[in-house]
Amino acid sequence: MSRAPGASAGRKSSVWIMGSASPQETHEIGRRLGGVLTVPGVVLLSGMLGSGKTTMARGIAHGLGMADPTRVHSPSFTIANIYHGRCTIYHVDLYRVHGRRELRSVGLEDFCGKDGITIVEWGELLKDADLAAVEVFLEDKGKESRTIRIECHPGAVLGRPFSGNGGLTRESSL
Numbered sequence: 001m002s003r004a005p006g007a008s009a010g011r012k013s014s015v016w017i018m019g020s021a022s023p024q025e026t027h028e029i030g031r032r033l034g035g036v037l038t039v040p041g042v043v044l045l046s047g048m049l050g051s052g053k054t055t056m057a058r059g060i061a062h063g064l065g066m067a068d069p070t071r072v073h074s075p076s077f078t079i080a081n082i083y084h085g086r087c088t089i090y091h092v093d094l095y096r097v098h099g100r101r102e103l104r105s106v107g108l109e110d111f112c113g114k115d116g117i118t119i120v121e122w123g124e125l126l127k128d129a130d131l132a133a134v135e136v137f138l139e140d141k142g143k144e145s146r147t148i149r150i151e152c153h154p155g156a157v158l159g160r161p162f163s164g165n166g167g168l169t170r171e172s173s174l
C-alpha cells in the first residue's frame with residue numbers, strides 16, 4: 001500500500017492505493033476502514049458492476065461493529081438499508097437512480113453526513129455534492145485482482161490512522 005506524496009491533514013485529501021487479491025481481502029480493507037471512521041460520516045463507493053462495492057460495504061459495516069455483516073446486501077426494493085453497529089449504518093445503492101430529480105427524491109439529505117455512517121454504492125453520482133466524504137474507487141484488474149483507491153476528502157476525519165491491508169498484498173504506488 002502507498003500513501004500519495006504530499007497527502008496530509010489540512011485542506012488536502014489523503015490518498016491510499018492498494019491491491020486486493022480476493023473478496024476476503026477487500027472485506028478486510030473495508031473492516032479496517034470502518035474501524036477508523038468518525039460519526040457522522042459518508043463513504044462513497046465507486047466502481048463498475050461486480051467490482052466489489054457491496055463486498056467493501058460489508059467489510060465497513062463489520063468494522064463499524066455490526067454483529068452479522070453477512071446480512072449486508074445491496075438494497076433492491078428500497079434505496080437504503082439500515083443496519084446497526086456502534087452507530088446507525090445507512091447502506092444506499094444509487095444504481096437505479098437517474099437524474100437529479102430522482103436523486104432528490106431519495107431524501108439522502110435527511111441522514112447523509114448528519115447521522116451515523118452512510119455508505120453509498122455508485123457514489124460517483126454524488127461527486128457534485130461536495131461532501132466531506134471518504135471516497136473508495138474499486139477497479140477490476142481481472143480474476144480476483146482489484147485496485148482500491150481510498151481518498152479521504154478535507155473535512156472527512158478519521159479517528160485513527162488507516163492501515164489499509166497492512167501489506168497483505170503487493171503494495172502499489174501512484
Ligand SMILES: Nc1ncnc2c1ncn2[C@@H]1O[C@H](COP(=O)(O)OP(=O)(O)OP(=O)(O)O)[C@@H](O)[C@H]1O
Pocket residue numbers: 020021022023024025026047048049050051052053054055056074121143144145146
Ligand atoms: N478482490 C475482490 N474484491 C471484491 N470482490 C471480488 C474480488 N475478487 C472477486 N470478487 C467477486 O466479485 C464480486 C463482487 O461483487 P459485489 O456485489 O461486491 O460487487 P458490486 O460492485 O457491489 O456489484 P454491483 O455493481 O452489482 O453492485 C463477488 O462475486 C466477489 O466474490
Ligand SMILES: [Mg+2]
Pocket residue numbers: 053054074121
Ligand atoms: Mg453492489
